[in-house]
Amino acid sequence: MPAQSPVGPIALWRSRSGRAAAFADRCPHRGMRLSHGFVRGEALSCIYHGWSYAQAGNCLRIPAHPGLAPPETIRVATHTVEDSGGLIWISVGQAAAPPPRLDGVTPLRSMMVEADVAALEAAAGAQAEGGVLDHTHDGRALRLLLAPEGEARTLMHVLVGEDANPTERIAASRAAETLRRAAESIRRGRAVQ
Amino acid sequence: MSRNAMIDEWYPVGLASQLDAQGRKTTLMGEPIEVRLGDDGNAMVTGGNGRALPVCVRYGHVWSSPGEPHRALFAIPEADQPGRRLVDVGVVRVRCSPLRAVENFLDIAHFPFVHTDILGAEPHTEVQNYKVEIREDEDEVWATQVKFYQPQAARSAEGGITTEYMYRVPAPTCSILYKTCPPRPGEWDVITLFVQPLAEDLCDVWPWMALFDDETPMTDLIHFQQTIFVQDRSILENQIPGLLPLDPGMEIPTRADLTSVAYRRWLKRHGYTYGAQLVAQ
Amino acid sequence: MKLYDYVLSPSCYKARLMAALAGVKLDIRPVDFHPGAEHRGPELMALNPAGSIPILEDGDLVLTESSAMLVYLAAKAAPQWLGNDTAGEAARVQQWLSFSHRLTASLGAARLHEMLLRPGNIDVFQGQGTTALRELEAGLVEQHIRGQRFLASDRPSVADIACFPYVALAPDGGVSLDPYPLIRLWSRAIRGLDGFIEMPGIHRLHELSPEPVPGEA
CATH class of the missing domain: 3.40.30.10 (Glutaredoxin)
Structure with missing residues (x-):
């Protein structure tokens, strides 16, 4: 699937055996986005010409030349991936520390918000610390992990208490929608001024 | 921007069959233009400031140029052969460089993945060696002896066959494909891609065909070609960078890509850079 | 027929x-x-x-x-495929069947504008399309929480087929599907159904075909 990183778009994928990997979202052959590709076994293939890549980023196969062993020089840039607590974390370069532990909460959904972190803070009436915003709505606690994408968009990962039942989780998802509407309304209000 | 050599080329700007007095507003290399049927019954093309642009009507389309073409529109002798059916496929807009659209048309290695079970299918993915040349007399790029396995080569083809193709690039945004003609061995079907550059990253594509096929209903022929092109469209809108890189380093060609390599070299040599990126970024 | x-x-x-x-x-x-x-x-x-x-x-x-x-x-x-086992399921089928017309009027109109040059206000089409996609994503999130993969229940219904094409083709009209992870999962589930057929712009799941064995071409 497509995702964003501080160094540009990435293709995030999971192999058949369950290992996650993050590639630069561009096939070095003709520049096609690899997030449109397909996974067979432990390899990701580009949808355009079927060039396939191992998790380490090296090219395994060029279907137009089945007899050719692709040279080592054909490779996709990769990022370090940590699969922890139901969240996929990537680090650009060497990670300084492992991803933060998120005890007692579990991921519910990810949403794109057409607003910056400040607008989300204003809508939630709380300050984010280290990209984490705690929001209480109708007595329910939501923990929001915020990943800004440029000036005006924020990818918001919504986490809820591990013990939340389905009814509570649905309510939490709706509360997150309400928060997004409020933040986008604040952002639009600012844009008009 | 310096004057681009592509200014003086011919471009398709509408279907001749849909020409009317009311006119069609469109864009050619950033300039708003209007294409209509004049009082004298001839096609007229007017530029942004009201100036009359060069015009000719050929191969089902109205052609024009924002500059001063040094030569007549390229010839397709086969188009005048008796017995061919001429197919107006209609326009499809694509948010991509006009040069990327042509380059994709010259490519066969994507058939098994993008036109699966129609123009290609795994495991028949191998591209055998073929011949590529820049013909100096005509100043055109040609690829010949291109062979590829096709599960359904055309509307009139049943079952898989090895199809032979020839590709020809007579103008920076136009390509002609000659393809084995199942009902008439020894002749070639003609399938063209005429691209109207609206901007460097936006184009209107006008496929057109001249086929030996008396059986297939016209609508089926149109739908077959529209299917193929719209399958390509989602690829073309997702290539990075959007502009075609003419300098090596940005992309990795293989033997299967020799037509593309020659096309890029020919574009660069002529300064045909509208829709291209020169320095690898 | x-x-x-x-x-x-x-x-x-x-x-x-x-x-x-x-x-x-x-x-x-x-x-x-x-x-x-x-x-x-x-x-x-x-x-x-x-x-x-x-x-x-x-x-x-x-x-x-x-x-x-x-x-x-x-x-x-x-x-x-009618999805009328329970009152809730039957109602959800009708809900999404009716909703599907909004997809046609927004994402469908955006696609006709961007691809086949049909007239109209593209910003309005894309804006309404985004609103509809967000509702669909929210609906699929709630179904996911209920342990159900499709719009009306855990098996596909006519409601899924009514919504799937215009959603899958949203990028043709300049509306990205990148922000909708549940829509992507649902789309893959539909494309993985037995008997699924594709249309231009909706590619099949190549992962369902085996990797060719070298030398057997």
């Missing part, structure tokens, strides 16, 4: 896809919608004065609404 069909029309594709999934063979009558505008010609206007396609004809039954075609095909050949 005869379908007046255009290969690039997502609404026509709904009928083709449902027929394929239900195992019904359709007699396809191609209509030169673009560039010929045959759907506005006398023969088709006589059949459907609204001047739209698809049209499904079976004896003296003539259907011009794609949702009705899905229900007809399912009722005839695959009644489990």
Whole structure:
């Protein structure tokens, strides 16, 4: 699937055996986005010409030349991936520390918000610390992990208490929608001024 | 921007069959233009400031140029052969460089993945060696002896066959494909891609065909070609960078890509850079 | 059963896809919608004065609404696709069948504008399309929490087929699907169904085919 990183778009994928990997979202052959590709076994293939890549980023196969062993020089840039607590974390370069532990909460959904972190803070009436915003709505606690994408968009990962039942989780998802509407309304209000 | 050599080329700007007095507003290399049927019954093309642009009507389309073409529109002798059916496929807009659209048309290695079970299918993915040349007399790029396995080569083809193709690039945004003609061995079907550059990253594509096929209903022929092109469209809108890189380093060609390599070299040599990126970024 | 069909029309594709999934063979009558505008010609206007396609004809039954075609095909050949086991499921099917018209009017109009140069306000089409996609994503999130993979229950219904094509083709109209992870999962689940057929712009799941063995080409 497509995702964003501080160094540009990435293709995030999971192999058949369950290992996650993050590639630069561009096939070095003709520049096609690899997030449109397909996974067979432990390899990701580009949808355009079927060039396939191992998790380490090296090219395994060029279907137009089945007899050719692709040279080592054909490779996709990769990022370090940590699969922890139901969240996929990537680090650009060497990670300084492992991803933060998120005890007692579990991921519910990810949403794109057409607003910056400040607008989300204003809508939630709380300050984010280290990209984490705690929001209480109708007595329910939501923990929001915020990943800004440029000036005006924020990818918001919504986490809820591990013990939340389905009814509570649905309510939490709706509360997150309400928060997004409020933040986008604040952002639009600012844009008009 | 310096004057681009592509200014003086011919471009398709509408279907001749849909020409009317009311006119069609469109864009050619950033300039708003209007294409209509004049009082004298001839096609007229007017530029942004009201100036009359060069015009000719050929191969089902109205052609024009924002500059001063040094030569007549390229010839397709086969188009005048008796017995061919001429197919107006209609326009499809694509948010991509006009040069990327042509380059994709010259490519066969994507058939098994993008036109699966129609123009290609795994495991028949191998591209055998073929011949590529820049013909100096005509100043055109040609690829010949291109062979590829096709599960359904055309509307009139049943079952898989090895199809032979020839590709020809007579103008920076136009390509002609000659393809084995199942009902008439020894002749070639003609399938063209005429691209109207609206901007460097936006184009209107006008496929057109001249086929030996008396059986297939016209609508089926149109739908077959529209299917193929719209399958390509989602690829073309997702290539990075959007502009075609003419300098090596940005992309990795293989033997299967020799037509593309020659096309890029020919574009660069002529300064045909509208829709291209020169320095690898 | 005869379908007046255009290969690039997502609404026509709904009928083709449902027929394929239900195992019904359709007699396809191609209509030169673009560039010929045959759907506005006398023969088709006589059949459907609204001047739209698809049209499904079976004896003296003539259907011009794609949702009705899905229900007809399912009722005839695959009644489990009607999704009416419980009151909630039946209501959800109707909810999303009605909702699907908003997808046509927004994402569908954006696609016709961006691809086939039809007139209209593209910003409005894309904005309304984004609103609809967010509602669909939220609905799928709630279904996911309930342990159900499809719009009305844990198995696919006519409601999924009514919504799938215009959603999957949203990028054709300049509306990205990148922000909707549940829509992507749902789309993959539909593309993975037995009997699934593709249309131009919706690629099949190549992961379902085996990797070719070297030397067997």
